[in-house]
Amino acid sequence: MDRLLRYFLSQFIRRGTIIFTTASGARFTCGDGTGRPVSARFLTERAERRILLNPELALGEAFMDGTFVVEDGSIADVLAILLDQPEMLPHWAKLQWWLRYFGRHFRQFNWRGRAKNNVAHHYDLDGHLYSLFLDADKQYSCAYFETADTTLDDAQLAKKRHLAAKLLIGRGNRVLDIGSGWGGLGLYLAEMTGADVTGITLSTEQLQISNARAAERNLTSSARFLLSDYRDIGGPFDRIVSVGMFEHVGIDFYETFFRRCAELLSNDGVMLLHSIGRSTGPDVTNPWITKYIFPGGYIPALSEVIPAIEKAGLLVCDIEILRLHYAETLKAWRDRFMARREEAVRLYDERFARMWEFYLAASEMSFRKQNLMNFQIQLTKRQGIVPMTRDYITREEARLRGVELGRPPRLQLAGE
Numbered sequence: 001m002d003r004l005l006r007y008f009l010s011q012f013i014r015r016g017t018i019i020f021t022t023a024s025g026a027r028f029t030c031g032d033g034t035g036r037p038v039s040a041r042f043l044t045e046r047a048e049r050r051i052l053l054n055p056e057l058a059l060g061e062a063f064m065d066g067t068f069v070v071e072d073g074s075i076a077d078v079l080a081i082l083l084d085q086p087e088m089l090p091h092w093a094k095l096q097w098w099l100r101y102f103g104r105h106f107r108q109f110n111w112r113g114r115a116k117n118n119v120a121h122h123y124d125l126d127g128h129l130y131s132l133f134l135d136a137d138k139q140y141s142c143a144y145f146e147t148a149d150t151t152l153d154d155a156q157l158a159k160k161r162h163l164a165a166k167l168l169i170g171r172g173n174r175v176l177d178i179g180s181g182w183g184g185l186g187l188y189l190a191e192m193t194g195a196d197v198t199g200i201t202l203s204t205e206q207l208q209i210s211n212a213r214a215a216e217r218n219l220t221s222s223a224r225f226l227l228s229d230y231r232d233i234g235g236p237f238d239r240i241v242s243v244g245m246f247e248h249v250g251i252d253f254y255e256t257f258f259r260r261c262a263e264l265l266s267n268d269g270v271m272l273l274h275s276i277g278r279s280t281g282p283d284v285t286n287p288w289i290t291k292y293i294f295p296g297g298y299i300p301a302l303s304e305v306i307p308a309i310e311k312a313g314l315l316v317c318d319i320e321i322l323r324l325h326y327a328e329t330l331k332a333w334r335d336r337f338m339a340r341r342e343e344a345v346r347l348y349d350e351r352f353a354r355m356w357e358f359y360l361a362a363s364e365m366s367f368r369k370q371n372l373m374n375f376q377i378q379l380t381k382r383q384g385i386v387p388m389t390r391d392y393i394t395r396e397e398a399r400l401r402g403v404e405l406g407r408p409p410r411l412q413l414a415g416e
Helices: 002-012 045-053 055-065 075-082 091-102 112-123 127-131 152-167 184-193 204-216 251-264 287-292 302-311 325-339 341-347 350-369 391-405
Strands: 017-021 027-031 038-042 068-072 174-178 196-201 223-227 237-243 265-278 315-322 372-380
Touching: 002 017, 002 027, 002 045, 017 075, 038 045, 038 075, 045 055, 055 068, 055 287, 055 350, 068 075, 075 350, 127 341, 152 184, 152 237, 152 265, 152 325, 152 372, 152 391, 174 184, 184 196, 184 204, 184 223, 184 237, 184 391, 196 204, 204 223, 237 251, 251 265, 251 302, 265 302, 287 350, 302 315, 302 372, 325 341, 325 350, 325 372, 341 350, 350 372
Parallel strands: 017 038, 174 196, 174 237, 196 223, 237 265
Antiparallel strands: 017 027, 038 068, 265 372, 315 372
8 A cells, every 4th residue: 555655646746845745654765855844644454545546535534633743844735735736636636527517507506495405504504603703803715815814704795896986886775785694794784885785595594693793783674684596586676796606506507597687787787706616718617626515516617607687688897806815815714713723623523624624734735735716797688788998897996985984883793
């Protein structure tokens, strides 16, 4: 087993330096000797066999189970090396990739009941978990770092401001927030622009918190949150925004999603879609992420999204690619989580904490080292709705900053 492990790992790891210790005590080094060395140990032969047979799934499981441990460095350091190799996948894992690719339509066929169960799996966890690492407004999506030293809270505020500026919201505009999370964006739009906001979510945990926050801030008349699927909400709306939800739609429902948005959007309306994307064409979701974190989730390529937009009769007015913004967001989340890791252990257990540690580290390194990014697509139903140049975004952001400065400090619910 030691020889097989050394041979296959050395074939894949060509950059960086990882020193492995096998379950039998043998040591070997993989990589070209560059960078800071990282040391890791296999504690069982079963972990070694499983990682050779199914590396994309088994590495995360072995780390969760404590049978693959990092002795010098962190799991983030290991993943930074593994996800920075010339080949994105070990060659012996490519057959499994093809099998997953051919089965991806079934795994992402998110009808209403399945979509709700998928959301509950991740978003109906104990709310205190998310308070360990998110910003004060509980923004669970890519922040917008205007400068290198921007704090997480300021970057998340900048993200909301950036979205609002692109939406060109007027006072009294009816706004639909699809996938409204804990309500932060919807409340910002209601408070800063005077819009009438309806947020929809499939998470009962998020729904309760969102409506409680609206009541706390005396915004119930202008911001309401409903437990609803996007396919079932009634319209019309002057503005539609969706942040971090499209990854859960499923490839077979892209046309359904955009056709429904076209039906809900007024003729003079503006829609903005913010989603994680991939830069190298269609792919499959990592099997560990599918099993433990986001069942039914998929990060789309723009080449899969644009055709569905065109078929829905919507016009693309603007596309912005946010490249390393999510890597920095995830780094901030991971640093915060690790600082309060023992609280996560008390909420759940050690295995759960290792799972979350692996999830945040793997996600960060996927954005930092591989092909993931975020895109924001601005859509209308006809020409002439938004200005011809992008200068209006900067002007509107400046106006919103002025509005923010005139507001009193935001209250927080107990326990946040």
